[in-house]
Amino acid sequence: DIVMTQSPLSLPVTPGEPASLSCTSSQSLLHRDGYNHLDWYLQKPGQSPQLLIYLSSNRASGVPDRFSGSGSGTHFTLEISRVEAEDVGVYYCMQALETPLTFGQGTRVEIK
Amino acid sequence: QMQLQESGPGLVEPSQTLSLTCTVSGGSVNSGGFYWNWIRQSPGKGLEWMGYISNDGNTYYNPSLKTRVTMSLDTSRNQVSLNLTSLTPADTAVYYCARDTTFATDFWSGHRSSYIDVWGKGTTVSVSS
Numbered sequence: 096d097i098v099m100t101q102s103p104l105s106l107p108v109t110p111g112e113p114a115s116l117s118c119t120s121s122q123s124l125l126h127r128d129g130y131n132h133l134d135w136y137l138q139k140p141g142q143s144p145q146l147l148i149y150l151s152s153n154r155a156s157g158v159p160d161r162f163s164g165s166g167s168g169t170h171f172t173l174e175i176s177r178v179e180a181e182d183v184g185v186y187y188c189m190q191a192l193e194t195p196l197t198f199g200q201g202t203r204v205e206i207k
Numbered sequence: 208q209m210q211l212q213e214s215g216p217g218l219v220e221p222s223q224t225l226s227l228t229c230t231v232s233g234g235s236v237n238s239g240g241f242y243w244n245w246i247r248q249s250p251g252k253g254l255e256w257m258g259y260i261s262n263d264g265n266t267y268y269n270p271s272l273k274t275r276v277t278m279s280l281d282t283s284r285n286q287v288s289l290n291l292t293s294l295t296p297a298d299t300a301v302y303y304c305a306r307d308t309t310f311a312t313d314f315w316s317g318h319r320s321s322y323i324d325v326w327g328k329g330t331t332v333s334v335s336s
Binding site for chain 2: 126127128130132134136142143144145146149150155187189191194195196197198199200201
């Protein structure tokens with residue numbers, strides 16, 4: 096199975112400031128189709144996870160443009176340009192390259 | 208807009224079988240391009256993908272659960288079902304039904320590109336005597 100590792104596990108942030116979350120995979124997520132099969136999800140308190148980013152850098156429908164994803168191969172980053180209070184929750188990366196799909200352990204973002 | 212609703216017993220005894228149902232509204236379970244996933248979340252293991260069933264009934268299960276898990280579609284009721292046998296306390300978790308949507312298929316490899324874009328609210332299952 097592909098192992099996903101996220102850092103940091105906890106990230107206190109100040110509203111209006113940027114935030115950067117990291118995700119590393121145990122093997123490359125770059126498929127010969129040219130895409131990196133890495134998705135980001137946000138689980139807000141008391142809710143189900145929701146899709147933020149797919150194929151490493153594509154924002155899902157309705158996701159604010161302050162969220163951006165980047166990376167290739169085994170290293171990926173989710174950046175929030177200016178954190179808002181509604182962005183608190185746990186962020187998960189997930190590899191969608193092969194089954195079984197696997198998730199990182201999550202980064203908890205909280206407001207300072 | 209499609210919605211998913213999980214249902215099932217909140218408490219199951221060890222060694223018993225768990226049966227969960229996911230009722231789909233706002234769309235059909237046999238619509239092309241959709242796969243129906245079961246994902247569970249426990250404090251100890253985080254998010255764990257259990258497997259999926261395609262709109263035409265093909266299944267793929269996580270090898271870690273393969274001998275214990277079965278998924279099926281009931282097109283007449285527009286439902287997706289999950290059965291998990293030989294339960295232990297380690298199966299205590301919130302169980303989610305989730306739809307993934309195919310948005311591309313690689314011509315050469317047949318690799319399917321998709322994302323999980325609709326989740327149910329989840330149902331909590333405790334395994335205890």
